[in-house]
Amino acid sequence: MTATDLKKLLERIQTWPEEAQDELVAVANQIESELQGRDYLATREELRIIDAAMAAIDGGEVAALQNFVRHEARLFAAGAR
Numbered sequence: 001m002t003a004t005d006l007k008k009l010l011e012r013i014q015t016w017p018e019e020a021q022d023e024l025v026a027v028a029n030q031i032e033s034e035l036q037g038r039d040y041l042a043t044r045e046e047l048r049i050i051d052a053a054m055a056a057i058d059g060g061e062v063a064a065l066q067n068f069v070r071h072e073a074r075l076f077a078a079g080a081r
Contacts, residue, residue, distance in 0.1 A: 049068065
């Protein structure tokens with residue numbers, strides 16, 4: 001990828017919804033952390049999701065675990081894991 005490709009991509013990203021931009025920033029930050037050899041630190045949102053999933057599992061809700069697994073799979077596919 002060239003500098004021109006990156007500039008064009010950044011221009012397109014500016015038209016994305018804010019939530020999508022935030023997700024891209026989170027993924028890029030995670031990639032940068034991994035490249036610098038730092039440990040992964042969960043975001044507050046990820047911790048909230050994990051806490052909610054654990055509470056639901058403790059309450060016998062299997063669907064919450066499935067939602068958590070889907071969320072983690074999406075992060076893994078995006079390169080955040």
